[in-house]
Amino acid sequence: MIVKVRCYGPARRAAGTETVEIEAPDGVRIGEVVRRLAEVNAALAELIPTCAVAVGDRIVQPDVILDPGDAHDVALLPPVAGGCR
Numbered sequence: 001m002i003v004k005v006r007c008y009g010p011a012r013r014a015a016g017t018e019t020v021e022i023e024a025p026d027g028v029r030i031g032e033v034v035r036r037l038a039e040v041n042a043a044l045a046e047l048i049p050t051c052a053v054a055v056g057d058r059i060v061q062p063d064v065i066l067d068p069g070d071a072h073d074v075a076l077l078p079p080v081a082g083g084c085r
């Protein structure tokens with residue numbers, strides 16, 4: 001399956017694009033998707049350890065298996081600084 005990873009903020013700048021596509025087998029774990037993402041983009045590889053990964057509207061752990069129906073709803077979320085006071 002093709003996994004489309006949306007990148008936000010610094011991850012988008014590092015990737016040079018909003019979406020990065022990764023080829024992965026059915027039943028792939030999120031950790032493997034992230035590992036492959038780092039392999040295809042060296043700039044993202046440096047940022048990935050600080051990022052969270054979301055599938056749909058929930059943050060997921062590396063051991064979560066990606067359902068093929070969710071392959072277009074993966075997001076790489078870098079940490080956010082600042083905020084309101």
